[in-house]
Amino acid sequence: HEEIGDIAGPAAGWTRTAQSPLSPRNAAKSVWTGSDVIVFGGTTQPECPVCDYFAYGPTLYDGAAYDPAADTWRPIADLPAEASYIGTAVAVDGDVYYYSQVDPDVENPVTTYALFQYSVADDTWTPIALPGPTPDSNTLVAGPSGLLLPAISPGTDWWFDLASQS
Numbered sequence: 001h002e003e004i005g006d007i008a009g010p011a012a013g014w015t016r017t018a019q020s021p022l023s024p025r026n027a028a029k030s031v032w033t034g035s036d037v038i039v040f041g042g043t044t045q046p047e048c049p050v051c052d053y054f055a056y057g058p059t060l061y062d063g064a065a066y067d068p069a070a071d072t073w074r075p076i077a078d079l080p081a082e083a084s085y086i087g088t089a090v091a092v093d094g095d096v097y098y099y100s101q102v103d104p105d106v107e108n109p110v111t112t113y114a115l116f117q118y119s120v121a122d123d124t125w126t127p128i129a130l131p132g133p134t135p136d137s138n139t140l141v142a143g144p145s146g147l148l149l150p151a152i153s154p155g156t157d158w159w160f161d162l163a164s165q166s
Helices: none
Strands: 029-032 037-040 063-067 072-076 087-092 095-101 113-119 124-128 146-149 158-161
Touching: 029 087, 037 087, 037 095, 087 146, 095 146
Parallel strands: none
Antiparallel strands: 029 037, 037 063, 063 072, 087 095, 095 113, 113 124, 146 158
């Protein structure tokens, strides 16, 4: 085993990857698309031990894709400016969907959300219109043909059909 300081090297089956182009971060999102691991967003804010989100850290908008077959990373397009690091990412049919709180503003405590689709093939983020009112939740669930926005309190659950985009 290779030694790193006082830590033994990786256990059987684990290998180090090529160096990621991303800076250190907390709360990054990551999904498997079927060919790449997409890692994006996050913050430089240390993890909040009590999760009160009283002090939001700055959102990091960059991301990268890791190809495990080639052991290579490549940068991807930045998240749209209205996104934040608070949200949920899923992958369906090779694309990434990110349901995000709009970058929080401590002066305006009203929580709003946005939904984005990342096309791996085009390296673009595209906003998807949300129904109203959207659930006050950071939850997005991938289904075989769509996305579910479940309400976590009394409210309306919403289904988005990917084929019809409605």
